[in-house]
Amino acid sequence: MPEIVTIGLDIAKNVFQVHAVDRSGRIVLRKALRRSQIQSFFSALPPCLIEMEACATAHHWARTLMAFGHAVRLIPPAYVKPYLRRQKNDAADAAAICEAVTRPSMRFVPVKSPQQQSTLMLHGARDLLTGQRTALINALRGHCAELGIVVAQGARNTRQLIALIHDDTSPDLPVTARIALQPLAAMLIGIEAQIAKLDKAILAAHRSNPVSLRLATIPGIGPIVASCLSASVPDAGLFQGSREFAAYLGLVPRQHSTGGKARLGSISKMGNRHLRKLLVVGAHAALYSMKSGKTRTALAEGARSLLAKKSFKVVAVALANKMARIAWAVIARSTAYEPGSTGAAGRRPHRRRAQTIRP
Structure with a gap:
């Protein structure tokens, strides 16, 4: 067999396609495995x-x-698409993967360890159960509202509905409706117990990870956001700077510029959707605290000055962008967040120092 230098491997459940080339780029092997x-x-x-x-x-x-x-190099699927010729099939996909890796500007995804993947599984399971809990709460509220039973908003107030459903002596709920809603209430109680169990596991993973502990020093970032960040970004050196990391998360304006005229819209929402959502939710919580004026840091002062001109939600997304940039600096420089420093997160570290953090 001729010398094989580069292989594009299209993976699937059962059938894998191999596309191999030699040093000159000549195809030497096409095979399904x-x-x-x-x-x-x-x-x-x-x-x-x-x-x-x-x-x-x-x-x-x-x-x-x-x-x-x-x-081994992992390439984002969106970066392979431009190199796909005409029809799509496994052989064409493998050839496009093999072609894409030769581009000098190609970006790669770092290979995650089993521990990092396990931590992300905790977050994925928690996110799934949280969505199911919301659906059950909405179902209970909707069914009870049809009978004129309404409680205050908030997940905690749903306990009043659960108590009413399990109260066989209550005249407000017919027997047939109680039989229909008791399985939903039981599922909701079970899901809340499972979410609490996952929260404990995420907290344990956070406390055992030094990078996650440093990330938790940033305002708006707690154990859940910090552990997800540390597991999702094993190497900050893959990004040229903090602004590039914020753009990777989709927290920058979408551009449609031409003819030298810049046109910026809403955020691009590209990249890791779950991580972006966590950062925005954390920014909302931090902004409520900063808005009161008790926090006297450069980050809080900037947020308050922006609140005077923009709406709360717009400022929260801008704060999430800033949190992402600070998080990149904390990971890249292996230091904790310093509230007194202004503008440090946006500056690119010295090239020699950036090389030392690469594996």
Whole structure:
């Protein structure tokens, strides 16, 4: 077999497509492999560069292939799309992946460890259960409102509805309605117990991670946001600066500029949706505290001055952008947040120092 230098691997559930080229870029191998054949094929192959899309199971296969001595690069699927020629199929996808990795400006996704993926699983499970809890609360409120039973807003006040549903002596709720709503109430109680269990696990993961502990010193960032940030961004050196990191999270205005005229719209909402949501929610909580005037930091003063000109939600998103930039600086420089420093998060670190944080 000719020398293989670069391989584009299109992964799937069962059938994987291999597209291999030599040093001159000539195609030397096109082959479909079953899932059971992957390890035996790549273990017998001399070390080479392997590229995959950063999709489901990509981190697992990246760690597996790296154990065989190969260099593995994960590419965001959106960056592979421009290199796809005409029709879409597994072979064309593998060829596009192999072509995309040769671009000098290509951006890659760092390979996450099993521990980092496990921490993100805690967040994913919690987010799923939180959505189901909201749906159950809305269902209970809607059904009870049809019978004229209404309680104050807030998740905690739903306990009054649950107590009423389980009270067999209450005349306000017919027996048939009680039979219909008791399973929903039981599911809601069970989900709240599971969310509390996940919160304890996330707190334990946060306390065992020094990077997460440093991130928690930033206003608006607690254990949940900090642990998600530290697991999602294992290497801040992949970004040229804090502004690039904020743009990666979709917390910058969307541009549609042409002819030298800048046109900026709402935020782009690209990148990690869950992490962006956590930062915006944390910014809302921090802004309520800063608005009172008790906090005398540069970050709080800037937020209050912006509140005089913009609406609360717009300022909260701007504060989330600032929090993301500060978080990048905290991760990149391995230091805690300093409230007295102004503008430090937006400056790019010295090149020599940035190289020292790369693995």
